[in-house]
Amino acid sequence: MLLSVIIVNYNVKYFLEQCLCSVRKAIGAVTAETGGPDVEVWVVDNNSTDKSIEYLQGRFPFVQYIKNPVNQGFSKANNQAIQKAAGKYILFLNPDTILPEDAFTKCIAFMESTADAGALGVQMIDGTGQYLKESKRGFPSLWVSFCKMSGLTRWLPHSKIFARYYMGHLSNQETNKVDILSGAFMMVKKAALDKTGGFDEQFFMYGEDIDLSYRIQQAGYHNYYFAPCTIIHFKGESTRKDSKYVRQFYKAMVQFVQKHFHGELAWFYTGLLEAVIWLRAAITVVSREHGERSIKYEGTPSFYLAGDEKSGNEVRSVLSSFPNYSITAVPEDAKEWIFCEGPAYSFAQIIDQLKTCPSWLKPFIHASGTYTIVGSHSKDQRGYVIVME
Known part of the structure; x- marks a missing residue:
C-alpha cells in the first residue's frame, strides 16, 4: 500500500462529504498512474451526534470507518487508525479540506525523491482563497513565541527575526524546509512514524502537530513546506476562536513547553503562556454555536x-x-x-x-x-x- 489517508471527524459530515469527493478524485489520479489500488482511507468518528457514519457509508463505500463511543480527541483517534494503516506514507487530513486531483501524486513524488523528508505540508487557503499562514511555521522557542504574542510578528510579517512563527521570510510560492507543519494536511513517512511514534495523546486538541513535527526533526528527518500543491482548508469550520479555544490552544502550548523545554527559562516561559491564556480568554467575546x-x-x-x-x-x-x-x-x-x-x-x-x-x-x-x-x-x-x- 502506497498511501493511507486518516481523517478524524466530529459533527462535520457535510464538509467531510465534499472532502471525500475530492479525495476520491485524488485516489483516481494515483490509480491511473500506478495501475493499482494503492490508497486506503480511514475515517475515525469521535462520537458525532449528527449520524456522520450512517450518512457517509453508503456514499463512500471505499472508506473504512472507525466509530468511537466517546470523543477520544484528535491525537488518540489518529493513533487508532495508524495502528491499522498499511501505507508507506500516512496522510493526516482534516475533514474540512478540499484537495486538487493531483494532490497525492505530486506529494508522493516529492517524498519519493527527497530522501531526508520525514513529513510534508502544503500551501493552504481558506474558503475565500486567502493564504493561511499556518501552512508553514517555525519552532515556538521563547523568542519566537514572544514575537507572536506581543504582536511583533503581525507588525513585521516578513522579518526573519520577528516573524519566524509563520516563517514570513520564506516565500509562500517556494518549497522550503520548515520546523512545524499543520495537522490539517500532514503527509508523513511511515518509517518516520515508526521511529517517533504517533501523536502524543496528552494533547487532546491543538499542539499535537507541533509536537509530532518537532519529534520528526529530532529523529533526523526534515519537514518540508511543499508549495506546488494548494488545498482549501475551511479553517473556521474546525477552529472556533472563542474563549474555550484560547484556553485549549495555550494549554497545549504549556504542555509542549513542559515536555520539551528544560533549564532556567522553562518556568518563565510556562508562566508567560499561562498568563496569556487568561488575558486572551478575557478579551475574547466571539460566541458561536457548535456544528455546521x-x-x-x-x-x-x-x-x-x-x-x-x-x-x-x-x-x-x-x-x-x-x-x-x-x-x-x-x-x-x-x-x-x-x-x-x-x-x-x-x-x-x-x-x-x-x-x-x-x-x-x-x-x-x-x-x-x-x-x-x-x-x-x-x-x-x-x-x-x-x-x-
Whole structure:
C-alpha cells in the first residue's frame, strides 16, 4: 500500500462529504498512474451526534470507518487508525479540506525523491482563497513565541527575526524546509512514524502537530513546506476562536513547553503562556454555536453558478424551488458564487479560481453528485451548509 489517508471527524459530515469527493478524485489520479489500488482511507468518528457514519457509508463505500463511543480527541483517534494503516506514507487530513486531483501524486513524488523528508505540508487557503499562514511555521522557542504574542510578528510579517512563527521570510510560492507543519494536511513517512511514534495523546486538541513535527526533526528527518500543491482548508469550520479555544490552544502550548523545554527559562516561559491564556480568554467575546449551520441572510440571496454545467444543473434544479434563494445568469448581480465541480470543472480549477476571488465575493462549493453546498467566509467563524435534500 502506497498511501493511507486518516481523517478524524466530529459533527462535520457535510464538509467531510465534499472532502471525500475530492479525495476520491485524488485516489483516481494515483490509480491511473500506478495501475493499482494503492490508497486506503480511514475515517475515525469521535462520537458525532449528527449520524456522520450512517450518512457517509453508503456514499463512500471505499472508506473504512472507525466509530468511537466517546470523543477520544484528535491525537488518540489518529493513533487508532495508524495502528491499522498499511501505507508507506500516512496522510493526516482534516475533514474540512478540499484537495486538487493531483494532490497525492505530486506529494508522493516529492517524498519519493527527497530522501531526508520525514513529513510534508502544503500551501493552504481558506474558503475565500486567502493564504493561511499556518501552512508553514517555525519552532515556538521563547523568542519566537514572544514575537507572536506581543504582536511583533503581525507588525513585521516578513522579518526573519520577528516573524519566524509563520516563517514570513520564506516565500509562500517556494518549497522550503520548515520546523512545524499543520495537522490539517500532514503527509508523513511511515518509517518516520515508526521511529517517533504517533501523536502524543496528552494533547487532546491543538499542539499535537507541533509536537509530532518537532519529534520528526529530532529523529533526523526534515519537514518540508511543499508549495506546488494548494488545498482549501475551511479553517473556521474546525477552529472556533472563542474563549474555550484560547484556553485549549495555550494549554497545549504549556504542555509542549513542559515536555520539551528544560533549564532556567522553562518556568518563565510556562508562566508567560499561562498568563496569556487568561488575558486572551478575557478579551475574547466571539460566541458561536457548535456544528455546521444553515445559511441565513436578510432578504433573498442571489447566487451565480460557475463551473461544470451538469453539476450546476443539479444545484439549479433544487435551489430554484426554494423561496429563500435565487439564481442569476449575470455574474455581476451576485455576491455569492457557487463553484460547481464536475467533469468540465475540476477541484484544482476551483482552487485556482478562489485564489483570484475579489474580497467582496462569498464563494461556495458543490461537488458533483452530492446534495450539499459548503462555504466558509472567515477563518474565525463557522462555515455554512446548504442541504438540497
